[in-house]
Amino acid sequence: MQFCPNCSTRMRAKQTPEKETQNICAKCGYSTTQKETTETTYKTEKKSRLVAKNDVSIKIVEDGDDIKTLPTTSIECPKCSNGEAVWWMYQTRSADEPTTQFYRCTKCNHTWRNYA
Structure with missing residues (x-):
């Protein structure tokens, strides 16, 4: 060519x-x-990049002082019908899917999730 x-x-x-x-x-x-042309050879190389994944430490929210630092929202607990819960978000599925919201009742500590 x-x-x-x-x-x-x-x-x-x-x-x-x-x-x-x-x-x-x-x-x-x-x-x-063709006699006049000088042949030039091109070499193509496929370069690959490795992306190092960072180690992510996940802190499990348990009863105690850590739960007091989470934001609260007005939502009804499906177990005890309390009107307030703390919430946090976590990426449980692939990156192109929305995050999952977790709720924990401030009265009975029942935890449930909402797939946004």
């Missing part, structure tokens, strides 16, 4: 009556015979 030195368009090979291969640029008309 040859490229035109004038306009960088790929040249098309054509057989001449003298049985020579002539490369012709369809864009600018530049032409050369």
Whole structure:
């Protein structure tokens, strides 16, 4: 495969009556015979990148002081019908899916989830 030195368009090979291969640029008309061309070999390399995943430490929310730092919302507990719960979000599915909201009742500590 040859490229035109004038306009960088790929040249098309054509057989001449003298049985020579002539490369012709369809864009600018530049032409050369196979004897005149110098062969250039291009090597392509596929580069791959490894993305290191960071170690993520997950803190389990248990009863105690840590639950007091979470935000609260007005939502009814399905177990005891209390009207307030703390909530947090966590990516439980693939990255292109929405995050999952977890709720914990402030009265009975029942935990449930909402797939947003």
